[in-house]
Amino acid sequence: MSEKEVGYRTRSVHAGQRPNELTGAVVTPIYQCSVYAQQSPGEFRYDYGRSMNPNYYPLEEALAAIEYASQATVVSSGVGAMTAVMTLTKSGDRVVMPTDVYGGTYRLFKQFFEKYGVRCDQIDFSDLNKVEDALRAGTKLLYMESPSNPLLAIYDLRALAALAKKYGAVSVVDNTFASPYFQNPLKLGIDIVLHSCSKYIGGHSDIVGGAIMTNDPAVREQMDFARKSMGLHLDPFTMFLMRRGIKTLPLRCERQQENAFAIAQYLEKHPLVERVLYPGLPSHPNHELAKKQMSGFSGMLSCYFRLSLEQSKKLISSFKIITLAESLGAVESLVEHPASMTHQKIPREVREKHGLSDGLIRFSMGIEDVEDLIADFEQAFDTVR
Numbered sequence: 001m002s003e004k005e006v007g008y009r010t011r012s013v014h015a016g017q018r019p020n021e022l023t024g025a026v027v028t029p030i031y032q033c034s035v036y037a038q039q040s041p042g043e044f045r046y047d048y049g050r051s052m053n054p055n056y057y058p059l060e061e062a063l064a065a066i067e068y069a070s071q072a073t074v075v076s077s078g079v080g081a082m083t084a085v086m087t088l089t090k091s092g093d094r095v096v097m098p099t100d101v102y103g104g105t106y107r108l109f110k111q112f113f114e115k116y117g118v119r120c121d122q123i124d125f126s127d128l129n130k131v132e133d134a135l136r137a138g139t140k141l142l143y144m145e146s147p148s149n150p151l152l153a154i155y156d157l158r159a160l161a162a163l164a165k166k167y168g169a170v171s172v173v174d175n176t177f178a179s180p181y182f183q184n185p186l187k188l189g190i191d192i193v194l195h196s197c198s199k200y201i202g203g204h205s206d207i208v209g210g211a212i213m214t215n216d217p218a219v220r221e222q223m224d225f226a227r228k229s230m231g232l233h234l235d236p237f238t239m240f241l242m243r244r245g246i247k248t249l250p251l252r253c254e255r256q257q258e259n260a261f262a263i264a265q266y267l268e269k270h271p272l273v274e275r276v277l278y279p280g281l282p283s284h285p286n287h288e289l290a291k292k293q294m295s296g297f298s299g300m301l302s303c304y305f306r307l308s309l310e311q312s313k314k315l316i317s318s319f320k321i322i323t324l325a326e327s328l329g330a331v332e333s334l335v336e337h338p339a340s341m342t343h344q345k346i347p348r349e350v351r352e353k354h355g356l357s358d359g360l361i362r363f364s365m366g367i368e369d370v371e372d373l374i375a376d377f378e379q380a381f382d383t384v385r
């Protein structure tokens with residue numbers, strides 16, 4: 001079976017998975033082992049768990065297959081994936097990213113890599129002229145999220161990839177919010193995709209992991225080297241759970257999207273709601289672009305309420321099914337307040353300038369019965385009316 005020829009659900013279940021040579025086990029067993037015997041010095045299949053382990057390779061085949069990539073490297077977390085990608089830069093280089101990214105990305109780039117001489121500038125990626133100016137002035141990496149966290153901004157990935165190519169920059173997309181089921185940036189010309197696999201790929205709020213996907217073997221080699229040299233490896237049990245999660249990725253994503261769409265429509269009509277940000281709604285400013293470059297809109301949405309900060313906090317603490325928690329992409333519906341949770345490491349003045357006001361609430365819709373989710377919203381709204 002060539003994975004290139006099979007459908008997405010088939011590749012999610014089967015990619016990289018072969019009956020175990022020794023036992024016939026249908027799923028790859030957990031190799032809970034840190035060190036491997038060598039035939040003679042330097043002659044081995046595996047040497048040490050930080051650089052290689054039999055659990056890496058079937059999983060990486062699956063991770064590559066679900067992003068339509070030829071290469072994948074699995075790492076310790078989404079932040080670990082960003083760290084590995086940043087090893088493509090050196091002191092004096094410049095990274096350019098949009099104003100709306102995960103707070104931990106901002107922290108890693110601005111508060112960590114800038115100390116090592118890699119400058120990181122934030123500009124508006126919906127203005128391609130500004131991006132071109134930045135590239136013309138010298139940029140090593142063009143780094144972006146689309147949809148972005150938490151404003152669900154959609155950027156023109158095909159155009160941005162082409163611009164990066166024109167100026168010899170490397171284009172990188174953090175595809176965590178879309179999931180590899182709904183968007184494959186490599187197909188749009190992007191050079192590198194990364195994921196926090198702690199989210200949709202794992203899908204069950206029980207792992208922390210990350211991955212980098214590319215079609216460039218030299219980039220893959222550098223990612224493997226970064227993993228080994230910087231200690232960005234993942235443990236065998238987490239790799240087992242990640243491979244298991246991938247099997248149901250398409251089913252979960254479909255259901256999460258269905259729920260998110262229904263909730264977005266419900267919220268859009270609610271008197272306490274000022275504005276819903278969901279790329280699947282025709283009211284989203286980039287709905288048409290999202291339709292062009294994504295096959296669906298995922299389970300993420302954000303919302304500005306007509307509530308004071310205190311009322312917003314009361315609302316999100318009053319849900320009985322939707323859990324107040326930082327993460328996303330799980331079977332459980334989650335809610336969070338970016339300004340005081342995922343994005344609080346961004347200075348207030350920067351947050352406010354970029355639309356991350358105190359009134360913004362982010363939802364990650366799970367796979368529960370939508371009637372129960374709507375009833376949960378109703379009872380939570382009753383606490384602030």
Ligand SMILES: Cc1ncc(COP(=O)(O)O)c(C=O)c1O
Binds near residue numbers: 149
């Ligand atoms: C878009 C995005 N990228 C990366 C990360 C970081 O992933 P991890 O927590 O696996 O390090 C997050 C975490 O919330 C995220 O939302």
